[in-house]
Amino acid sequence: MENNEIKFLASHEWARLEDNGWVTVGISEHAQDQLGDIVFIELPEVGQELIQSKEAAIVESVKAASEIFSPVSGEVTEVNLELIDNPEMVNSSPFKNGWFYKIKPSTESDLNALLSEEEYKKSCEN
Numbered sequence: 335m336e337n338n339e340i341k342f343l344a345s346h347e348w349a350r351l352e353d354n355g356w357v358t359v360g361i362s363e364h365a366q367d368q369l370g371d372i373v374f375i376e377l378p379e380v381g382q383e384l385i386q387s388k389e390a391a392i393v394e395s396v397k398a399a400s401e402i403f404s405p406v407s408g409e410v411t412e413v414n415l416e417l418i419d420n421p422e423m424v425n426s427s428p429f430k431n432g433w434f435y436k437i438k439p440s441t442e443s444d445l446n447a448l449l450s451e452e453e454y455k456k457s458c459e460n
Contacts, residue, residue: 340429341405341448343387344457348429349405349448352436357406357445360433361393361424364458369395372421377413378435384410386444391434393424402434406444412436 340350346365350358366372374394384390390404413435417423424432439445449457 340451341445342451342454343403343405343448344454345387345403347403347405349445350429351445355438356411356436357408357439358433358436359390359405360428361402362454363428365400366425366428366432369393369400370397371395372424375417375421375424375434377415377417378410380410380413382410384408384437386447393421404437405448406437406439407441408437408439408444410435411438 338350338352340348342348342362346362348360348362352358372393372395376392378384378390384404384407386405386407387403389401391402393400393402414433417432417434426432
């Protein structure tokens with residue numbers, strides 16, 4: 335995976351490898367569109383160990399509550415505290431200001447198992 339390339343889980347989470355080797359995680363444009371207006375986000379804790387494809391966060395919208403799964407295994411290094419008071423940032427900027435957390439991946443093979451943007455878009459069409 336190239337730095338700053340975005341890859342996806344089929345469950346609509348995205349992962350972007352940063353220059354420092356950490357991975358920034360959020361939900362896709364498609365996911366936030368399906369959820370509608372986001373009103374609450376429960377983030378993981380810094381230092382928490384996450385496992386790929388297991389629950390990492392919770393998002394509540396006017397329509398539903400949804401589990402957010404971690405695209406990679408590793409240790410949470412940072413969370414986007416701005417989302418606590420402004421969860422709607424996910425709706426307006428899911429790839430920039432609406433990121434959820436950063437994680438130090440425990441293995442690079444997790445990143446390689448994720449979907450490319452093209453593969454993800456095809457999975458959303460089905």
